[in-house]
Amino acid sequence: MLLAILVLPLLAAGALWSVPAVIGDRLAAAYGSVISGLVLVGSVLLWPQNGGWFAYGPQDEPRTEIDVAWIPSLGVRFHLGVDSISVPLIVLTALLTFLCCLYSLKITPRIGRTRSLIALLLVIETGVIGTFSALDLVLFFVCFEIVLIPMWLVIDIWGDHHDPAGRKRAANTFVLMTVFGSALMLLGFLLVQRVAGTLDIVELTSSPVRGGHGIPLVAALLIAVGLAVKVPLWPLHIWLPDAHAKAPTVGSVLLAGVLLKLGTYGMIRILVPVLPDATATIAPYLGAFSTVAIVAGSLACLAQTDVKRLIAYSSVGHMGFIGLGISTLSPAGLRGALFANIAHGLITGLLFFLAGAIKDRHDTSDLRTIGRALYARLPRIAALLTxxxxxxxxxxxxxxFWGEMLVLLGAYHPAPWLPRTTFLVFMVIAGLGTVLTAAYFLRLVRNLCQGDPAENPPAAFAVDLSRIELVTWAPLITLTVLLGVWPGLLLQQWGAL
Amino acid sequence: MTLTWTDWQAIAVPLVLAIGAVAVLLVDSFWRSASAELRHTVVTLLTSVVILFGLVFVWAHRDDFKPAFCRPAVEGPAQCSLVFEPLTAGLWAVLLIGGLGVVGLSAYRLLAADVPIGEYHFLLLSALTGATVLAGARDLATLVIALEVVSLPSFAMVALRRDRRGSEGAMKAFLVSVLSTAVMLFGVSYLYGVTGSLYLSTIANRLTGLDPDLARVAFAAGLFVIVGFAFKIAAVPFHAWLPDTYVGAPVEVTTFLAVVSKSAGVAGLLVLVTSGIAPDGSQLQTVIAILAAVTMTVGNLAALRQVEAVRLLAWSSIGQVGFLLAPLAVDNAQAVVGYLAAYVVVTLGAFGAVAVVQRHRPAGLLTDYRGMVRSEPGLAAALIFFLVVLAGLPPGLAGLFTKFAAFQAVIDGHLGWLAIVMAVNVMIGLAVYLRWIAELFRLPADDPFSVDIETPAVTMISLCTAVAAVLSVLPSIMFALAT
Incomplete structure (x- = not known):
């Protein structure tokens, strides 16, 4: 099943490219929706029956789907498998890709070429699901890289049509920074291999690399920096605002909803279990940078005048929470990080869809040009935005709520071998960060939605929520509410606290 | 000295290549009555058969060990001039495949009409003879002579078209090559003076026991030999001749220079290093590592600024040589040969695609490729694949894994700083190739490139794509070459 949902989108993308370019945009999007719908069904079928997390308890081995030697002379295996941390992320990926394809049925970037866009989305889906299910470090790296060129093309070709130079720069910054980060990560993997003699994540998890200094520390640093570029952790986030702001709506949704999770997933899957002692050494610094990210991201949001950039910066803050959760190394913190991963994927996906909708209707994402009083002009979209x-x-x-609460709880009780006072300080600052988050979101709602409709005449073509938008966003809204009232749905997957 | 059966076997491939070279020249000179097309086809077939014989031989004897022209040594095992072993088999396979690819890309109607085909194929086979001997050579005299046999035909090939740019390129390459030979011979003479032997195995043995004063001389001598090779493979700072020569030559000859000539130089250097001239932890290793770091950085940075396709490939091939030198510095033959194999296949393909475009758009600018994804999808897809392999990103897994092997070798060799430089260069290299890929993906301008591509070119480019795709799915093939 896992192999099927990996290979299907790839083959489907190849098939889509091999048909002539003249096939209709609608047909291509419908085809993409069917394929990604099948992948979604397949990924839901992977949902584990009994909870457990192989890295942190003896309850559950990863369900290995396939494990064959690939390049024996380099020690690389083709090893795929899932457990209860990867399956929710795989489902999230499949869901967001499906919604993006569905959305493209009606709403596509102005430049057209929908056939290639859909094909690239499917390739990205394969790469992301592959990363979430890889159990070999090199395979993880390969899948991590698969995503890059398609995403680069998505930003470079279908990005903001007002600003060709800007979208090109955004795409290049994104791909070059990520490639550099992943090359550093690869160096870390190779150091791990030199010490442990294997690249297999399951083996490495059951017999981790001990020692908090020397080569394990260097390896942990390289892996952490490499993944931090992807997360992105302050100060390595500089590629993010441009990339998110210039990308087309579906690109932003996948970028924020799914691609950022690759970094945090890598930390939870590889950094923490494989290099436990070295991770403990760098955890306070990771926590510090995450806390700075929370505050810096929020402050940057307060200063933004572009709705897409604002949401992009808010991702920096939210990913900071996830980084802080991971750095506590405590059960609550890690579960909080995992939960926040999913929640951020759903909510930011929805936010970028909404921002895209507002941008399409006003042909700009500048807050002042859009004007105020969306409650009067586009009541349904404004309500959803709120x-x-x-x-x-x-x-x-x-x-x-739950992810951030668990993270703060984790920071209150970090793992016993971490300096508790430091994390208490982080907790207080992060708590202030939540206030700042509230401040800039309320400012956004106030500046965009409220106001006197008389002073802000409606744009002529601005129609309220269309049917396709409702259909596309409904699952995200439902899941946001569902996970809010029933967090146990996910949390029980990861065992008791 | 009598030739034994083993000796004959070990030199069978170079010998057949040399005989083939003469035969090709004779056929072309004495069969004037035939039409140009027929002569070209016959010559091409003859050359291909000769090279294919070499490949079959390599395949049949891939696990053999055949020392040839041996003499009993004073100390240690017998010293031999030419050895056919698995490493040689791997290098020969790469060189011969490169040669075959160049022959395929020079088929009738692909090669410019003013290039005399008899001479062209004669020179190509002569250079291949030298290249194969070089990869098997185990004494310094054979090494130097073989390297000259590779180099001299190369200049002649650059100048074959007899125009001004070609002559200039050939002249530059010739002068640099003469200089590098002089430098290398100087180093060889010192190595001989210090150790009293020309055989690599004996030199390696005696180098370990030298007294410190002589060891310094030996270091200088080794340095000179390495610098000589550095000129040939255009490692920075000995690279200045390369871009002009590449641009001046016909594209097919440039392909030959980038594929066969460069691989031969790397093979020679690899032979030197693996046979123990630069043992673990020696300063010479550090020298090669520094050479690697400088070469890849300068090559990639310069490639970033090019606006002509061939010049971009020329500079980026300098960058690729840097990546080849990195595992070479730590004496990891498997990574070097694997990298070389992937490099040869995709370079052939990329130059093949460039040749197609250049025949119709002689300016050879990157902007000529704009919109080819729409107007010429097959060629564009192949070219993108080759560039992605060169950059080392998925879907070009052949490039990714050879870069991975290079990283692994460097990390295992405890050269952390070189690994960091390589990581930076992966990023710069990607930026180089992305500029080109971006042009291909643009929407077509008013005058998109669309032509009837010649059948042999289609065949060769498809073959390269297929081979690169197979190597991407089953990368272990590349790494099995040298073991």
Whole structure:
């Protein structure tokens, strides 16, 4: 099943490219929706029956789907498998790709070429699912890299049509920084291999590389920096605002909803279990940078005048929470990070869809040009925007709340071998960060949605929520509420706290 | 000295190549009555058969060990001038495949009409003879002579078209080559003076026991030999001749220079290093590592600024040589040969695609490739694949894994700083190739490139794509070459 959902989108993309370019955009999008729908069904079938997490407890071995030697002379194996941390992320990936394809049925970037866009989305899906299920370090690296060129093309070709030079620069910055990060990560993997003699994640997890200094420390640093570029952790986030702001709507959704998770997933899957002692050495620094990211991201949001850039910077803050959760190395913190991963994927996906909708209707994403009083002009979209903002700022009862709460809880009780005082400081600062988050989201709602409709005449072509938008966003909204009122749905997958 | 059966076997491939070279020249000179097309076809077939014989021989004897022209040594095992072993088999396979690819890309109607085909194939086979001997050579005299046999035909090939640019390129390459030979011979003479032997195995044995004063001389001598090779493979700072020569020559000859000539130089250097001239932890290793770091950085940075396709490939091939030198510095033959194999296949393909475009758009600018994804999808897809392999990113897994092997070798050799430089260069290299890929993906301008591509070119490019795709799925093939 796992192999099927990996190979299907790839083959489907190849098939789509081999048909002539003249096939209709609608047909291509429908085809993409069917394929990614099948992948979604397949990924839901992977959902584990009994909870457990092989890295942190003896309960559950990863369900290995395939394990064959690939390049014996280099020690590389083709080893795929899933457990209860990867399956929710795979489902999230499949869901967001499906929604993006569905959205493209009606709403596509102005430049056209939908056939290639759909094919690239499917390739990205393969790469991401492959990363989430790889159990060999090199295979993880390969899948990590598969995503890059398709995403580069998505930003470079279908990006903001007002600013060709800007979207080119954004795409190049994105791909070059990520490649450099992943090359450093590869160096870390090779150091691990030199010490441990294997590249297999399952073996490395059951007999981790001990020692908190020397080569394991260097390896942990290289892997952490490499993944931090992808997360992205302050100060390595500079590629993110441009890439998100210039990318087309579906590109932003996948970039924020799925690609950022590759970094945090890598930390949880590889850094923490494989190099436990070295990770403990760098954890306070990781926590510090994450806390700075929370505050810096929030402050940057307060200064933004572009709605897509604002949401992009808010991702920096939210990913900072996830980084802080991981750095506590405590059960609560790690579970919080995992939960926040999923919640951020859903909510930010929804936010970028909404931002895209607003941008399409006004042909700009500049807050001042859009004007105020969306409540009067586009009541349904404005209401959804308010909903998504509230979910994102962590309103109890919605999905954003639980992850951040667990992270703060984890920072209150970090793993016993970490300096507790430091993490208490982080917790307080991160708590202030949530206030800042609330501030900029409320400012966004105030500046965009409220106001006197008389002073802000509606744009002529601005129609409210269309049917396709409703259909596409409904699953995200439902899941945000569902996970908010029933967090156990996910949390029980990862065992008791 | 009598030739034994083993000796004959070990030199069978170079010998057949040399005989083939003479035969090709004779056929072309004495069969004037035939039409140009027929002569070209016959010559091409003859050359291919000769090279294919070499490949079959290599395949049949891939696990053999055949020392040839041996003499009993004073100390240690017998010293031999030419050895056919698995490493040689791997290098020969790469060289011969490269040669075959160049022959295929020079088929009738692909090669410019003013290039005399008899001479062209004669020179090509002569250079291949030298290249195969070089990869098997185990004494310094054979090494130097073989390297000259590779180099001299190369200049003649660059100048074959007899125009001004070609002559200039050939002249530059010739002068640099003469200089490098002089430098190398100087180093060889010192190595002989210090150790009293020309055989690599004996030199390696005696180098370990030298007294410190002589060891310094030996270091200088080794340095001179390495610098000589560095000129041939255009490692920075001995690279200045390369871009002009590449641009001046016909594209097919440039392909030959980038594929066969360069591989031969790397093979020679690899033979030197693996036979123990630069043992573990010696300063010479550090020298090669520094050479690697400088070469890849300068090559990639310069490639970033090029606007002509061939010049971009020329500079980026300098960058690739840097990546080849990195595992070479730590004496990891498997990674070097694997990298070389992937490099040869995709370079052939990329130059083949460039040749197609250049025949119709002689300016050879990157902007000529704009919109080819729409107007010429097959060729564009192949070219993108080759460039991605060169950059080392998925879907070009052949390039990714050979870079991975190079990283692994360097990390295992405890050269952490070189690994970091390589990581930076992966990024710069990607930026180089992305500029070109971006042009291909643009929407077509007013005058998109679309032509009837000649059948032999289609065949060769498809073959290269197929081979690169197979190597991407089953990378272990490349790494099995040298073991």
């Amino acid at each position: 909903f998504a903002c509230l979910a994102s700022l962590g309103l109890p009862g919605l999905a954003g």
